[in-house]
Structure formats: C-alpha cells, structure tokens
Amino acid sequence: MGSTNTKWLNAEEMRAWTAFLATNALLYRRLDQQLKEDAGLTHLQYEILVRLSLSPDREMRMAELAEALYNTKSGLTYQITQMEKAGLVRRRSCPNDARAVFAVLTDAGRAKLESAAPGHVAAVRELLIDVLTPEQLTALADGLGEASRRMHDRQAADAGTR
Structure with a gap:
C-alpha cells in the first residue's frame, strides 16, 4: 500500500479528499438519523x-x-438477529449445504421497506442528488464507480491468491 x-x-x-470524507460521514449520519426517526431502522x-427485496x-x-x-459476516449476523426479532426477516438453512444460511425478507419486512422508502429517498434527494448538477452527478457516479470497481477487483484478486 x-x-x-x-x-x-x-x-x-x-480538497476533493476532505470533501468526500465530510460528505460521506455527514450523509451517512443524517440518513441513519432520518431512518431511525421515521422508520425505526438503521441505515444498514x-x-x-x-x-433482499431486489x-x-x-x-x-x-x-x-x-x-x-461491504460488511463483516458477524456484523451482518447481529443485524439479521435484530431484524428477525422484529419480524422483518427470517433465516432459512440450505438443504444442499448445511453451512449456507439464507436471510429471507418477510411480508412485514417488505411492508416496512415500502413505508420507509419514500422518506429515505426524499432525504437522499434533499441532501445529495438535488444539490448537484447533472454533470456533477455523472462525474460523481463515474469517478466513485471506477474507484469501487478497482477496489473490488483488487479484493477479488487478493482473495484468489490466498
């Protein structure tokens, strides 16, 4: 490295780096707050x-x-346990592979998503999308998309060499 x-x-x-760091932290915090207040959910x-819905x-x-x-298996397991208690998801084991466990969206989880989505999308628009010009959005999507693709490819290559 x-x-x-x-x-x-x-x-x-x-300037670009510090703007990215600040925006990322503030955006995540605001979206997490909005979702907790409106839907009782964390951003994750x-x-x-x-x-799951897709x-x-x-x-x-x-x-x-x-x-x-981009989460750890243990971190995800904790979240799924919390969501399972709330009836939003359930777990299903795979009959062909005893190690494989599936997270399954319940009807209550789908209903929660449908009620939370409008407020979340409105917050995303207000905080980021509508603040930028179409050209800035394209540059942001292209630039960050390229960076994430390279990191993903590098991670996959590193995993293949272990």
Whole structure:
C-alpha cells in the first residue's frame, strides 16, 4: 500500500479528499438519523431490506449479503438477529449445504421497506442528488464507480491468491 516515495496530495486532490470524507460521514449520519426517526431502522438495516427485496425469491445467502453490503459476516449476523426479532426477516438453512444460511425478507419486512422508502429517498434527494448538477452527478457516479470497481477487483484478486 505505502512506499517511501509517497506522492503527497496537492491542494485540489486534498480538497476533493476532505470533501468526500465530510460528505460521506455527514450523509451517512443524517440518513441513519432520518431512518431511525421515521422508520425505526438503521441505515444498514434499510439497505438489508432493499437488497433482499431486489433478490430472486426475496432471499440471499448471508455471506453474499455481507459482501454486497461491504460488511463483516458477524456484523451482518447481529443485524439479521435484530431484524428477525422484529419480524422483518427470517433465516432459512440450505438443504444442499448445511453451512449456507439464507436471510429471507418477510411480508412485514417488505411492508416496512415500502413505508420507509419514500422518506429515505426524499432525504437522499434533499441532501445529495438535488444539490448537484447533472454533470456533477455523472462525474460523481463515474469517478466513485471506477474507484469501487478497482477496489473490488483488487479484493477479488487478493482473495484468489490466498
């Protein structure tokens, strides 16, 4: 990762980096607060409901769900346990693979998502989307998309060498 020949950030690069850090932290905090107040969900729990709702049969393997959310398996297990207690998801074991456990969206989980989504989308629009011009949104999506693709590819390559 690091080297003795570090190329330090210039003023514009530092401006971009600090803006990204601040926006990321503030946006996540505000969205988490909005979801807790409006729906009694954390941002991560909302994202779990979204991922499950978009999956075939409204279910995903726990390991795949953790990877899709860039979360640890233990962190996801904790969240699923909390959501299971609330009736939003249930777990299902795989008959073909005893180690595989699926998280399944319940009808109550789907209803919770449907009631939470409008307020969440409105907050995303207010805090980020509607603040930027179409050109800025395109640049943001292209730039961050490229960065995440490279990190994902690197992570996959590193996992393949272990």
